[in-house]
Amino acid sequence: MRDPGSPGTFGVAVDLVGEDVLTTKTKWLIGMAAVAAAGVAVVAIGWFALEAVPVSHLNLPKYSLEQTDSAHRWYRRTTVHFNSAVYVNDFEDYSIWLAYPVPTHAIGRAPFGNSLVCSIPGQEPTDYIAVDCGSEMEAYEVFRNADRPPFDWRHARFQTMEFAGTMMHSEHKRTADSTLVADVVRTLREGAPVSVSLPAAINSTNLGRLNLVSDALPGLTFCPAVYCDSAGPAYLAESFAVEYVNRTEKIHAQWIPASEAFAHWLKTP
Secondary structure: OOOOOOOOOOOOOOOHHHHHHHHHHHHHHHHHHHHHHHHHHHHHHHHHHHHHOOHHHOOOOEEEEEEEEOOOOOOEEEEEEEOOEEEEEOHHHOOEEEOOOOOOOEEEEOOOOOOEEEOOOOOOOOOEEEEEOOOOOOOEEEEEEOOOOOOOHHHOOOOEEEEEEEOOOOOOEEEOOHHHHHHHHHHHHHOOOOOOOOOOOHHHOOEEEEEEEOOOOOOEEEOOEEEEOOOOOEEEEOOEEEEEEOOEEEEEEOOEEOOHHHHHHHHOO
C-alpha cells in the first residue's frame, strides 16, 4: 500500500493545505455516498418486503413454525403457534388432506414472505387450519389443534371413495359402494403389514392415494396410500413417510395387502 503522504497518491503532488481540504471533502463525499447507498438499500428491502406481502395481508396475525422428529420413525412433527393456540401435523395427520387443495381465506401469515395460514371451509379455525408449507409453489398442509384428538378414521362412516390415480397413471375412479368402502377401512384397521420393496425413486412407482369423504370431516378427506404392484397385487397403508439419503428417496410405510374385491375395482374400467 502506498504512503498517503507521498507523491502519486492522488496522481499529483499537492501541498499540505490542499491535501487537508481535499481529504475533508473526500471524506464528506464518501460519507454522503454511504448514507445514500444505505437509504437505497433500506428502500429496496422495504420494497421487496412489500412486494412479497400484499397490502391486504399486512395486518394479519403472524404464525411461527418449527419441526422436529416425530415419535414415529421416519416421520416429522411440525408445530405451528398461531394466536394463542398450538397446531400440529404428525403421523396421525399425514393422511388428512384438504378437499380443496388451495384455500383462499387467509387468516394469518408467516413472520416474513407471503406464506399464509388459511381457514378451511366447513371447519372452525380453532379445530383445523391450512398452512402453506411450500417453497417456490404453494403447498398447503392440514394442521390440527393440539387440544383436539386425531380424526378417528377407524370408526368413521365414509360416503364416497375416489382413487385419484398413481404418479405414473392419471386414471380416476369414484364409488359410493358402502360395502367396498367398508372393506378398505376394515383392511387398514385389521390387516397385517407385509414387507414390500418399492423402487428407490418415488416418481417411478405406482404409488397413489384414496380420497375417502366423511360427513364427520367436512372440508377434509382421509387419504390412505395405495401401491399398485406391476405384478398385480394392491397394497394399502394409512400413510407413508419419505427418507432422503444421498439424493435418493425411500418410502417407508406399513403396507397391508388389499382385498381381491378392491384390487378388482382398481383394474375395472
